[in-house]
Amino acid sequence: MEIDAAVRASSDGRLRTKYDNAVYVVQRAFALYPFEEIAFSFNGGKDSTVLLHLIRAGYYLHKTSCGDEAQINTVQNCPLRTIYFETPCAFPEINSFTYETVSTYGLPLETIRSDFKSGLEGLLKEKSTKAIFIGTRIGDPNAVGQEQFSPSSPGWPPFMRVNPILDWSYRDVWSFLLTCKVKYCSLYDEGYTSIGSIYDTVPNALLSDSSTGNSFRPAYMLSDGRLERAGRAKKTSNNTETNSVASNGMNNAEGEQMIARSASVIVVGDEILFGTVEDKFGAALCKKLHEIGWRVSHVTVVHNEIDSVAEEVKQCKSTDDVYLFLGDLGLYIQIFHWLVLQKHLEFAWLLMKSLRSILVNS
Ligand SMILES: Cc1cc2nc3c(=O)[nH]c(=O)nc-3n(C[C@H](O)[C@H](O)[C@H](O)COP(=O)(O)O)c2cc1C
Numbered sequence: 001m002e003i004d005a006a007v008r009a010s011s012d013g014r015l016r017t018k019y020d021n022a023v024y025v026v027q028r029a030f031a032l033y034p035f036e037e038i039a040f041s042f043n044g045g046k047d048s049t050v051l052l053h054l055i056r057a058g059y060y061l062h063k064t065s066c067g068d069e070a071q072i073n074t075v076q077n078c079p080l081r082t083i084y085f086e087t088p089c090a091f092p093e094i095n096s097f098t099y100e101t102v103s104t105y106g107l108p109l110e111t112i113r114s115d116f117k118s119g120l121e122g123l124l125k126e127k128s129t130k131a132i133f134i135g136t137r138i139g140d141p142n143a144v145g146q147e148q149f150s151p152s153s154p155g156w157p158p159f160m161r162v163n164p165i166l167d168w169s170y171r172d173v174w175s176f177l178l179t180c181k182v183k184y185c186s187l188y189d190e191g192y193t194s195i196g197s198i199y200d201t202v203p204n205a206l207l208s209d210s211s212t213g214n215s216f217r218p219a220y221m222l223s224d225g226r227l228e229r230a231g232r233a234k235k236t237s238n239n240t241e242t243n244s245v246a247s248n249g250m251n252n253a254e255g256e257q258m259i260a261r262s263a264s265v266i267v268v269g270d271e272i273l274f275g276t277v278e279d280k281f282g283a284a285l286c287k288k289l290h291e292i293g294w295r296v297s298h299v300t301v302v303h304n305e306i307d308s309v310a311e312e313v314k315q316c317k318s319t320d321d322v323y324l325f326l327g328d329l330g331l332y333i334q335i336f337h338w339l340v341l342q343k344h345l346e347f348a349w350l351l352m353k354s355l356r357s358i359l360v361n362s
Pocket residue numbers: 041116132134140141142151152153156161196
C-alpha cells in the first residue's frame with residue numbers, strides 16, 4: 001500500500017505517530033460499523049484529502065489484518081460511500097478536484113445539494129448511516145468539544161462523527177500530503193490555505209510574494225498554521241478579484257515579517273512556579289519583541305532543570321523559529337550542552353549569542 005510505505009519510509013517521527021493514531025481510528029471504525037453503514041464526507045479540501053488517503057490505508061490494513069489473503073490485491077481502493085455537499089458558490093477548482101478524485105479512487109459518490117443538516121436528514125432517511133468520517137481538526141471553529149468519536153450534536157440526525165485527524169496540525173497535514181506525494185486541489189499552490197466559498201475566501205496574505213506583488217506562495221509554506229484561516233474573510237464588494245493586500249488587512253511587508261520572525265519564550269525558574277517571585281522578564285521580553293515586529297507565539301514557565309527545558313523545546317520545536325530562554329548562567333550552560341548533543345546547532349548558536357549579549361550588557 002503506497003501511502004503506508006511512504007509514511008513508514010519517512011524520517012519524520014511525528015508524522016509517523018500521527019499517521020499510526022489516525023489509521024488506528026479508521027480501523028476501529030471499520031471494526032465497529034458495517035461497511036455499508038459508514039460514509040465519508042469529502043469536499044476536495046486539504047483535510048478531507050488527507051482523510052481520503054488515511055481511509056484507504058486503514059481499509060487496506062483492516063482487510064489484510066483480518067487475514068483475508070485473497071483480498072490483498074483487491075483492496076488498493078476503498079469503495080466507501082462518499083458524500084459531497086455541492087453548492088453553487090464552491091470554487092470550480094474544488095468541484096473539479098472532488099469529481100476527479102472520487103473517480104480516480106473508485107469512490108461511489110452521493111452529491112447532496114442542500115445544507116449540511118437537512119442534507120444529512122435526507123441521507124439518513126434514505127440509507128442507514130451509523131458513522132461518518134469527517135476531516136475536522138482542532139482549531140476548526142466546529143471542533144470544540146469533539147473527540148475522535150463524537151455523536152452528532154443534539155438537534156442533528158443521529159450518527160457518529162469519526163474524526164481521525166482531530167489532533168493534526170496544519171504542518172502535519174502538509175507533511176503528510178507532501179511525503180505521500182498525493183494530488184491536492186490546485187488552489188493550495190496559489191496561496192489559499194483554507195477554502196470556503198468563492199464569496200468569503202481569498203489567498204492568505206501571509207503568503208503574498210513581495211518580489212512580484214501579485215502572486216502567492218504555496219499553502220505549505222505558511223509557517224504559522226494558526227493563521228491558516230486568515231484568508232477566510234469577507235471580500236469587499238469592489239474586491240471581487242484577489243490581490244496582494246488580502247482581506248485580513250496585512251500588506252506584503254507585514255506578511256513577510258510575520259513569516260520570518262516568530263519566537264517562543266521559555267522562562268526558567270522554580271521561584272516563579274512556587275509563586276514566590278513574579279516573572280517580570282518574560283513580560284518585558286514579549287513587549288520588546290512585539291515592539292520590534294516579532295510574533296511571540298507563547299510563553300512558558302518551566303522548572304529549573306534541564307529535563308523540563310528539553311521537554312518544552314521538543315513540544316514547540318515544530319512551530320517556532322527561535323527560542324529565547326530566561327534563566328541563570330548554570331542552566332544556560334546545561335541547555336547549551338543539551339542542544340549540542342541533540343544536534344540543534346542553530347539553537348545552540350542563538351543561545352550563545354543571547355548569552356553573550358546578556359554578559360556584555362550586565
Ligand atoms: C458530515 C457532516 C456532519 C456534521 N455534523 C455536525 C454536527 O453534528 N453538529 C454541528 O454543529 N455541525 C455539524 N456539521 C457542520 C460542521 O460543524 C461545519 O459547519 C462544517 O464542516 C463546515 O466547516 P467550515 O466552516 O470549517 O468549512 C457537520 C458537517 C458535515 C459535513
